[in-house]
Amino acid sequence: MKIKPCKSQVFRLEPIIGSRKYINYFWSFSIFFGAFGFLIVGICSYLKKELFFFSAENIIFIPQGAVMCFYGIAGIFLSFYLWFTMILGVGSGFNEFNKNEGIVNIFRWGFPGQNRRIKICCLIKDIKSIRIYIRDGISPRSALYLKIRGMPDIPLDVIEDRFNLNEIEKRATELASFLRVPIEGLE
Known part of the structure; x- marks a missing residue:
């Protein structure tokens, strides 16, 4: 189910993509094919034969071939995990801000189990501010948080792939003016 963004004077609905990002598709394919190559080379070193154009003439099964099999199996499981999270849409959901009712609903999908559906409701009057978090460095990251009285900060959106x-600032300003709360985090 795809949620369309909706903005008006009294209502806002913001869809959240979650784990279904293009970069996750890229990494799941890359990890799978790389791990498959490791596994095939490890099997070739054990069988001392050529499989699928992979040759392991100079690789002894113990220890190199066994380690390659281990890394291949681990990588395949990791790629399956990434596919599983993308199929389930872990982290996807929506942020709903409704001035008519005076409530904020934040909904996210989690992993299967008791807490599959994560829903947080609060009153707009309990919101203290919008907080901007920015981390520079090797893996830059930025996020918007909702600061609510008596609750920990709630992440509204984590922006990892595009650091702009x-x-x-524009998104935080729009949301803060809509909710009529201050912005924290930028000095």
């Missing part, structure tokens, strides 16, 4: 300060 103007876009983050």
Whole structure:
């Protein structure tokens, strides 16, 4: 189910993509094919034969071939995990801000089990501010948080793939003016 964004004077609905990002598809394919290659080379070293154009003439099964099999199996499981999270849409959901009813609903999908559906409801009057978090460095990351009285900060959106300060500030400013709360985090 795809949620369309909706903005008006009294209502806002923001869809959240979650784990279904293009970069996750890229990494799941890359990890799977790389791990499959490791596994085939490890099996070739054990059988001392050529399989699927992979040759392991110079690789002894113990220890190199066994380690390659282990890394191949581990990588395949990791790629299956990534596919599983993308199929389930872990982390996807929506942020709903409704001034008519005076409530904020934040919904996310989690892993299967008791807490599969994560829903947080609060009153707009309990919101203290919108907080912007920015981390520079090797893996830059930025996020918007909702600060609510008596609750820990709630992440509204984590922006990892595109680090654009103007876009983050614009989004935070729009949301803060809609909710009529201050912005924290940028000095």
